[in-house]
Amino acid sequence: MHDVRAALLAGGLGERMGRLTDDTCKPLVPYAASCRLIDFSVDNAARSGIDEVVLMSLHRERDLIDHMVRHWDGSGIKVHFGPHDELVRSGATGRLPERPPERGTADALLANAEYVFAPGARDVLVQHADHVYSFDYGPMVAAHRRSGADATIGVQRIERRYVRLFGMVEVDDDLVVRRLVEKPSEPTSDLVFTAFCLFRADVLRHVLDELAALGEDGWQHDISRDVLPAMIASGRRVLAHPISGYWADIGTVERYHAEHLKLLGRPHPLPPHALPTTLAGLTPRYDPELDSLLPGEPPRGADVRSSVLFPGAVVEPGAVVHRSVVLPGAVVGTGVVALETVVGAGEHLTGSRTGLTELAPVRRRRPRRPTQPT
Numbered sequence: 001m002h003d004v005r006a007a008l009l010a011g012g013l014g015e016r017m018g019r020l021t022d023d024t025c026k027p028l029v030p031y032a033a034s035c036r037l038i039d040f041s042v043d044n045a046a047r048s049g050i051d052e053v054v055l056m057s058l059h060r061e062r063d064l065i066d067h068m069v070r071h072w073d074g075s076g077i078k079v080h081f082g083p084h085d086e087l088v089r090s091g092a093t094g095r096l097p098e099r100p101p102e103r104g105t106a107d108a109l110l111a112n113a114e115y116v117f118a119p120g121a122r123d124v125l126v127q128h129a130d131h132v133y134s135f136d137y138g139p140m141v142a143a144h145r146r147s148g149a150d151a152t153i154g155v156q157r158i159e160r161r162y163v164r165l166f167g168m169v170e171v172d173d174d175l176v177v178r179r180l181v182e183k184p185s186e187p188t189s190d191l192v193f194t195a196f197c198l199f200r201a202d203v204l205r206h207v208l209d210e211l212a213a214l215g216e217d218g219w220q221h222d223i224s225r226d227v228l229p230a231m232i233a234s235g236r237r238v239l240a241h242p243i244s245g246y247w248a249d250i251g252t253v254e255r256y257h258a259e260h261l262k263l264l265g266r267p268h269p270l271p272p273h274a275l276p277t278t279l280a281g282l283t284p285r286y287d288p289e290l291d292s293l294l295p296g297e298p299p300r301g302a303d304v305r306s307s308v309l310f311p312g313a314v315v316e317p318g319a320v321v322h323r324s325v326v327l328p329g330a331v332v333g334t335g336v337v338a339l340e341t342v343v344g345a346g347e348h349l350t351g352s353r354t355g356l357t358e359l360a361p362v363r364r365r366r367p368r369r370p371t372q373p374t
Contacts, residue, residue: 003120003122004123005052006045006053006127007126007127008038008041008045008053010056010129014029017253019344024063025060028064030279032263032275033293033308034272034279034283037130039071040131040132040133042077042276044127045125045127045137048136048137050125050137051077054080055080056108056112058099065084082112099111104221117204125198126197128196128249131249131250132248133248134274140241149237150199151197151198152198152239152240153180153193153238153241154193154240154241155171155192155242155243156191156192156242156243159190165183166183167183167193167224168181168191170189175240176240180224180232193228194243203231257325263308279310280312292308293307295311295313299315299317299319301318302332304320305321305322306322307321307325308325308326310326310330313329313330313332314332315331316332319336319337322337322338324339325343
């Protein structure tokens with residue numbers, strides 16, 4: 001897929017992620033005891049044979065760029081750093097030049113247009129840096145080109161009650177997209193947009209230019225609210241590509257916690273061996289007796305059940321960790337009980353609460369030991 005260029009949206013503030021983004025940008029939030037959120041999309045592109053990804057960053061860019069240089073650029077895929085590319089490749093360190101704010105995902109494409117639409121790309125694959133999934137884009141690209149579509153979007157069926165949290169998609173019997181509505185109040189379909197999509201490069205550039213001509217307040221500067229609905233309304237061919245595997249959009253602390261626990265299900269929605277390994281270069285181990293994902297051997301003298309422990313996390317003897325996520329550098333002290341919570345990176349729990357989320361309290365009192373899993 002030498003003529004497909006990936007455009008990776010990695011500029012989100014992560015304001016709904018609570019203290020998880022106090023000291024890092026959202027794309028670099030640790031995930032699955034093995035990597036960072038951004039690594040899933042880059043890994044998918046690299047394994048699909050895509051040669052280049054344009055990193056569209058905005059916040060805490062130096063940390064994000066350093067991560068991409070260290071783990072990805074030149075390792076099966078080229079990373080283009082947009083307006084910072086020459087500076088990064090010169091070896092310069094320190095603070096990067098400030099860039100104008102962007103109002104939405106379409107603005108990010110316009111701000112990076114000279115790199116996204118540089119010669120050599122027949123199609124542009126738009127990705128997000130906060131989506132967790134393992135996917136080969138090859139069949140999607142092949143279907144997109146066979147159909148002659150102007151755009152092909154990933155779609156997945158979910159429970160109707162959750163559709164209002166996503167972009168709702170309505171299609172006809174031939175999977176032609178007839179309607180895309182972001183976060184509908186009254187869903188009429190159980191099909192949602194997975195937010196990764198393929199565009200014919202020339203068509204996407206033309207539609208972006210048309211929308212930009214409306215002026216600053218004439219549109220919402222967003223791919224799913226403006227670009228795709230404009231294409232559908234004007235009669236351009238937009239097709240849906242069904243996605244059957246695991247896919248998660250990590251937007252809140254609650255979802256971060258819940259999706260980590262889903263990783264423990266059997267069969268695993270994302271097997272440990274299929275995870276990117278950029279945190280410590282090791283594959284986490286699933287311990288069936290503890291129903292937990294661990295970076296190594298279980299902590300001695302601690303009661304760990306149905307939890308995810310990251311490399312560098314410490315659970316001291318006498319501590320209890322149930323249905324929780326313990327991030328790198330965190331310490332759960334002796335006598336502390338962590339239930340249904342996320343323990344932040346570098347946090348040392350000795351008190352009565354983590355202070356990170358309102359998922360559940362952390363108490364000193366030891367609960368009844370649950371039945372040993374079978």
